[in-house]
Amino acid sequence: MAGSTTAERGERQQESSGPPPAGRFRPPRLRTIVVLAVALVVAGAGTVWLLYGSHWLRVGQVSVSGTRVLTPEQVREAAEVPVGAPLISVDTDAIASRLRQKLPRIDVVDVERSWPRGIDLKVTERTPVLLVQKGGKFVEVDDEGVRFAVVSQAPKGVPALELSLSRADSRAASLRRFGEDRLVREAVTVAGDIPAAVARVTRTVKVRSYDDISLELSGGRTVVWGSSEAGAAKARALTALMKAAPGARHFDVSVPTAPASSTS
Template sequence: MGLDQDEGAKVTPLNPGASGGGIPRAGVPAEGPPAEEAAAGRSAPPGPAGPAGPGEADILAFPEPPAKRRRRRALLAAGVVLGVVGAILAVVVFTPLLAVRTIAVHGTHLLTPAQVEARLEPVRGRSLALVGDEEVAALVGGLVQVKETRTRAEPPGTLVVTVVERTPVALVRQAKTLLVVDGDGVVLGKAAKRADYPVPLIDGAAMPVGKEVFRAVTGVLSALPADVLAKLATASADSPDSVQLRLSDGRTVVWGNAEDRELKSRVLQALMKADARRAAGEAPVNVFDVSAPRHPVTR
């Protein structure tokens, strides 16, 4: 009975579906994941991502608006300009290269340039940019001959000061002294002799300086043109309404009060020119009455 097997021998069944596994038959795939799952794991295209985790959110960068970009550039340019201007101002104000080293004075007749320069010594060495008209006017304000001043800076170190002096309109005789006064009655100084100033003479004893009558006379004289003023010899008045002028040739001008000074001045100038052209044989005019300038009288 050669075909007998031992009772303890075990025979492995050739069943591919058995749970213990076995030798696969030809053409039958081995056990494993289903074919559909394997294919999906190998070639499935990426789909839309699921919800992102913390810190993984996508950020969309939008371009800067043109208006905001222009504003930022304008602010940057303004900052650069301000910086440059500040640097220039610092150079102008603080550099010794632009300090006042020379003071040039123009327009003086009653004063000498040296007198004005002496008053302006405090600005020497200061920056040209820091010296203004008001400071110069204050420094020379103690000089009564100065009516006003104008200043101009000429870099690198010259301060030009133009002086406008008061105009002498009369000499006032006080005892043995001749005082020079302007149209406001301001005493400008003393005259050595009468010929130094071609202006009329006022008797200081009859019209004290500073009084109302005195100011009325000087106000009238300030309105006269230079060519007429040079022909006057004296000026007098008993009251502010009775100003009279005497010409150097002896003729008289009846002026009246200080009203309409400019009109009276023009009328007097025209009458004197007409008298200068009078025909031969005509009687000369001895009195020019312009107290009523719209109805002047000559006699």
């Protein structure tokens, strides 16, 4: 058989040197790679300059929200936000830590960047549920048992906490076993379980031991609560007892399944 002609071989060579089949990757040319690399470097340098060197993205204002007792100025002063610094470089975690350390009244704080020039401080203050009298002042205690502030005037509607822990009697054993902080937390738990109508007239939460907590209400009325256990059941029992015996002055819900009341 005769071999391929010169023309046929030329056609085959032309076909093999033509464009690559569809779907086959063609590597970019060196010039394209260089142009892209230069563009990325320029864009990166511009971004860095904009964030760190530009005066447009520097801290210019600090806003405060959520305060009740504290003033916005107190929060700003404690936060020590570096006004004038690049906004991107501000350590928001450090600011939050400073606020909680310097202002124990703050329970939760969110520190957020507000582009292009602001820092927002959103605080939630602790709410006192009990007061411990100390000299002529009052220590505020929140619902976690944290003693967070000393005030000269008692807030309205917040009962006093009285720790009657005599070390000379059997109550000393309760104090040694649980500790004063634990007993304060037990009182806080009781304060949180008191029915709303009763809480409004509660003047004192008295703690003698872990299982001997009582309430002193307005008008000389008293409630024997017992321990902080079964608080919801005790609250229901007290509400029902007060409705059934409106003239009673003493109530005992230490055993909620067998509550009792008396007029003397």
